[in-house]
Amino acid sequence: MSRSLRKLGAVAVAGLLLAAAPACNSASNSGSSGNGKGGDSARGVSGDSVKVGGIVSMTTASGYSKKDTDLGAEARFERANAEGGVHGRKIDYLGAEDDGQDPARNLAAARKLVQRDKVFAIAPMSSVTFSGADFLQDQKVPTFGWGTIPAFCGPTYLYGFGGCMVPMPGGTITQSWPEGLKKVMGGAKGRSVAILANDNEPGTFAIRTYRQSFKAAGFKVTYAKSVVPATSVPSDWSAYTKDILRSDAGKAPDAVVSVMQTPYNIGLFTAVKRTGYKGVLTDPTDYDPGLLAKSATRKALDGVHVLLTFQPFEQQSTDMRQFKQDIRKTAGKDVPLNMHMMLRLVTR
Numbered sequence: 001m002s003r004s005l006r007k008l009g010a011v012a013v014a015g016l017l018l019a020a021a022p023a024c025n026s027a028s029n030s031g032s033s034g035n036g037k038g039g040d041s042a043r044g045v046s047g048d049s050v051k052v053g054g055i056v057s058m059t060t061a062s063g064y065s066k067k068d069t070d071l072g073a074e075a076r077f078e079r080a081n082a083e084g085g086v087h088g089r090k091i092d093y094l095g096a097e098d099d100g101q102d103p104a105r106n107l108a109a110a111r112k113l114v115q116r117d118k119v120f121a122i123a124p125m126s127s128v129t130f131s132g133a134d135f136l137q138d139q140k141v142p143t144f145g146w147g148t149i150p151a152f153c154g155p156t157y158l159y160g161f162g163g164c165m166v167p168m169p170g171g172t173i174t175q176s177w178p179e180g181l182k183k184v185m186g187g188a189k190g191r192s193v194a195i196l197a198n199d200n201e202p203g204t205f206a207i208r209t210y211r212q213s214f215k216a217a218g219f220k221v222t223y224a225k226s227v228v229p230a231t232s233v234p235s236d237w238s239a240y241t242k243d244i245l246r247s248d249a250g251k252a253p254d255a256v257v258s259v260m261q262t263p264y265n266i267g268l269f270t271a272v273k274r275t276g277y278k279g280v281l282t283d284p285t286d287y288d289p290g291l292l293a294k295s296a297t298r299k300a301l302d303g304v305h306v307l308l309t310f311q312p313f314e315q316q317s318t319d320m321r322q323f324k325q326d327i328r329k330t331a332g333k334d335v336p337l338n339m340h341m342m343l344r345l346v347t348r
Contacts, residue, residue: 044120050089051120052077053113054096055106057127062233064261069126070096072341075330079322094119096126103131110135126340128202128230128261133158148202162309165209177210177284177307178217181255184305185280188218192253194244195221196268198230198260206259214257223247233263237271245275255280262286266300273300280305289313290336310342 044051058067077091085091094117097109110132113119122136125145133151136143140157147153147160154164165174182188193214197203203226211224223244228234245252256272256279258265265283272281284307291297311320327341328334 042120043114044118045089048089049092050086051092051094051118052123053094053117053119055099055109055113055122055125055127055132056096057101057129058096058098060101061231062261062263064263066126066340067098068338068340069124071327071331071335073124075326075341078330079326096124099127099129101127101129103129106130107132107135110141114139114141128198128200148206150201150205174209175213175217176309177257177282178214178219180307181214181219181257181280181282181305182217185254190220191218191255192220192222192248193255193257194223194247194253195225195257195259196223196228196240196244197226197258198228198264199226200230203228203230203259210257210259219255220248222249222253228260228264228268233267237267240268241271241275245272245277252277252279255282258283260285262288262291262297265304266297269304270300282307284309285339287312288336288338290338293336308339310339313337 054070054073056066056069058065058070073096074093077093080086081090094113097113099106099109106127106129110122113122114136120142122141122143123145125132125143127145128149130145130149130151133143133149133155137155137157143158144161145152145158147163147165152158152160152164178188181193185191195207195210195214197206207224207226211221214221228240234240244256247253256268256277258268258281260268260283262285265286269281281303282305286301286304287306287308291301311317313320313324323342324337327337
């Protein structure tokens with residue numbers, strides 16, 4: 001990948017745990033249909049298979065898509081099956097339902113997968129809305145997704161790939177991003193940051209989390225608001241850039257931190273750069289080689305520091321080589337890699 005997208009730290013590829021043993025009977029309900037082998041009675045679990053389905057925002061109002069999350073899941077499940085499955089059972093992946101990033105559709109997708117398709121687990125659940133969380137918890141459905149939504153923090157059947165990333169009061173606050181930024185900026189002392197997010201639930205919790213984490217790292221947080229409409233990308237960013245670039249006692253902060261999706265980041269960073277801003281720009285979502293193939297997005301993201309929560313594609317590790325092979329095999333050809341594909345299955 002071009003250096004125009006700079007990486008802030010890299011941790012292990014996110015893990016997904018799916019243990020479909022007879023001991024999983026705690027997930028059984030009235031819809032279960034055991035086959036008498038090994039005492040199996042969990043919904044979606046037979047003597048030779050485990051039924052799994054996903055919920056992914058493949059289409060959104062902003063044009064942002066997580067559709068490749070489905071490809072990543074399929075690729076990883078196919079490899080697990082080739083290696084013998086989980087406790088001798090093959091994973092029967094039904095594919096992912098598209099929730100359109102809409103709360104009503106998210107809940108409808110959860111109900112369909114559980115009540116009609118009789119899945120044992122929801123994996124992956126990748127959306128900024130998770131209105132189906134209470135239903136899945138009540139139905140005791142193991143559900144796996146990025147822990148960027150409060151629903152993944154605490155419930156016994158909902159698991160975040162990287163743990164809870166928006167902790168409740170008293171919980172541990174992740175320091176990966178501010179610590180990485182400290183290295184980029186030569187320390188946090190005397191440095192200021194402005195944080196911007198969407199006006200939805202993930203945005204609200206992101207602001208709360210990162211305001212605390214950047215302060216804990218020693219930065220001065222001059223602006224931290226979840227005010228950008230989540231339903232559509234603004235055509236005019238001047239109101240936001242004006243507030244941000246005057247937030248540090250009338251002057252610009254040393255860094256602008258965006259906790260938004262790619263279409264928003266492109267608009268924000270383009271507008272900020274047009275003002276002549278020379279500080280650091282950073283976000284957690286734009287590690288995507290495909291974005292550099294287009295001149296407009298390449299220009300907007302030039303020099304942006306992107307937080308990674310997985311191994312970078314450039315890393316020549318055994319796991320990364322395996323990941324690339326899995327994706328190529330399932331897709332049937334070489335395809336551009338992106339962060340949405342990053343799923344890893346740990347079987348026990």
